[in-house]
Amino acid sequence: MISFIGAGPGDPELITIKGRRLIDSADVIIYAGSLVNPGVLEGHKESAAIYNSALMDLDEVIKVMSEAEAEGKKVVRVHTGDPAIYGAHREQMDRLDELGITYEVIPGVSSAFATAAALKAEYTMPSKSQTVIFTRMEGRTPMPEGEKLTDLARHHATMVIFLSIGFMEEMVEQLEAGGYEPTTPVGVVYKASWPDQIILRGTLADIAQKVKDNGIKKTALTVVGDCLGDDYELSKLYDKHFTTEFRKGKE
Ligand code: SAH
Numbered sequence: 001m002i003s004f005i006g007a008g009p010g011d012p013e014l015i016t017i018k019g020r021r022l023i024d025s026a027d028v029i030i031y032a033g034s035l036v037n038p039g040v041l042e043g044h045k046e047s048a049a050i051y052n053s054a055l056m057d058l059d060e061v062i063k064v065m066s067e068a069e070a071e072g073k074k075v076v077r078v079h080t081g082d083p084a085i086y087g088a089h090r091e092q093m094d095r096l097d098e099l100g101i102t103y104e105v106i107p108g109v110s111s112a113f114a115t116a117a118a119l120k121a122e123y124t125m126p127s128k129s130q131t132v133i134f135t136r137m138e139g140r141t142p143m144p145e146g147e148k149l150t151d152l153a154r155h156h157a158t159m160v161i162f163l164s165i166g167f168m169e170e171m172v173e174q175l176e177a178g179g180y181e182p183t184t185p186v187g188v189v190y191k192a193s194w195p196d197q198i199i200l201r202g203t204l205a206d207i208a209q210k211v212k213d214n215g216i217k218k219t220a221l222t223v224v225g226d227c228l229g230d231d232y233e234l235s236k237l238y239d240k241h242f243t244t245e246f247r248k249g250k251e
Contacts, residue, residue, distance in 0.1 A: 002065055002075045002101060004089050006082040006108015007031070011193035012039040014114065019078075019106045027073035030061060035080035035219065037194070053077075062095045069101050081110040085134060086162055112160045114192035115221045118199050119228065121187065123158045127233040128226040131157035137164035137171055153178025158225035165190075165220040168208035175224060180204055185228035190220040201228070 003022045008014035015023075023029065024043045031041060033052035041050065049068075053061055061077075068075045083089040083105060096103050112134060116123055123132045133152050136143075152159065153175045164171055165188070176182060182205040190198040200210045204224070211220075226232075236242045243249040 002069065002077060002096060002103040004077045004079060004083050004093070004103060004105045006084075006106060006110075007036045007040045007078045007080055008109040009081055009111040009114035009193045010037045010191060011114075012037060012042065014109045014193055015040055016106060016108065019108065022074075022076050022106065023078065025074060026076040028064065028068040028075040029078060030056075030064060030075070031078035032080050036078055040078065058091060058095070061092060062099075065092075065096065066099055066101060079108070081112070081114075082108045085110050085112065086136070111192050111221055112162075115160070115187070115189040115223060118189045118192045118197060119187045119201075119223060121223065121228055123160070123223075123225075123227055125227040125232040126235050128229070128231070129156065129158045131155065133157045133159045134162065135159060136162045137167050137174075139163065139167075149174035150178040153180050156180070156225070158223065158227045161222040161224065165211065165222065166217055168211045168222075171222065172204050172208050175204060180224065184224060184226065187223045187228055188216065188220055189223075190214070190216045192221065 005019040005022060007019065023041060026044060026048055028049050029041060029044060030051045030053050033054040044050070051064055065075050077092065079087045079089060093103060124130050133155065135147065135149070135152055137149060149171065156179070161171065182203060184204045186202055186204055186207040188200040188207060188211055198214055198216065200207065200214060202210050237244065241249045
């Protein structure tokens with residue numbers, strides 16, 4: 001059985017205990033070297049064969065997996081953050097299905113959540129936003145119909161924008177065209193949870209310049225929305241007049 005593992009956002013302590021245990025006991029490790037912190041692999045068996053998938057195509061990855069599996073070796077495939085977000089693990093799982101090889105997926109801490117932690121943000125603020133959109137700008141991967149930033153911006157949800165830090169000016173333009181005010185708060189986190197993490201706060205009006213001034217060109221997330229502001233309502237959950245399943249509201 002092959003284990004797809006979410007490595008977390010960078011800090012080697014932000015992998016699950018299960019992911020850690022599987023890496024420590026693996027015979028073959030294939031990891032996404034462009035983003036996974038090699039520190040996450042520390043503790044692997046001395047005899048483990050380690051492959052960096054940044055240098056491999058899909059056929060090559062599947063070949064390493066299927067040969068190791070045929071020899072009865074334990075294979076782990078380590079993706080950054082959580083594999084479910086821009087992880088491209090589905091195409092690997094489909095190929096394994098064709099080959100009759102079983103697999104499991106161990107979730108990880110997405111950089112979306114390491115970024116919220118760095119910003120000390122709650123993405124779902126009462127009366128401001130109860131919806132979070134994970135998206136990206138159109139790049140070499142085209143956006144499906146109805147999912148352009150201008151379309152999504154109309155919802156005024158909290159938006160967590162991946163893979164797009166190199167296009168800040170276009171991003172701001174499209175968000176404003178979709179109806180966000182230039183005063184909308186924006187946070188950018190570079191390398192969330194890594195030792196060289198950078199946190200920037202601003203508004204749609206000034207964030208592109210701040211990103212430029214800080215020389216940030218990759219490995220960063222942009223969070224847009226009023227959830228980052230200071231104007232919101234208190235939750236019902238902890239409202240002393242509100243009765244919940246566990247607690248009776250006071251008169
Ligand atoms: N599966 C990953 C995302 C892979 S897409 C996850 O769940 O986090 C790669 C993009 O994720 C990068 O371009 C960047 O936008 C973002 N990213 C990955 N790690 C990051 C980190 N530590 N800090 C900020 N953004 C990160």
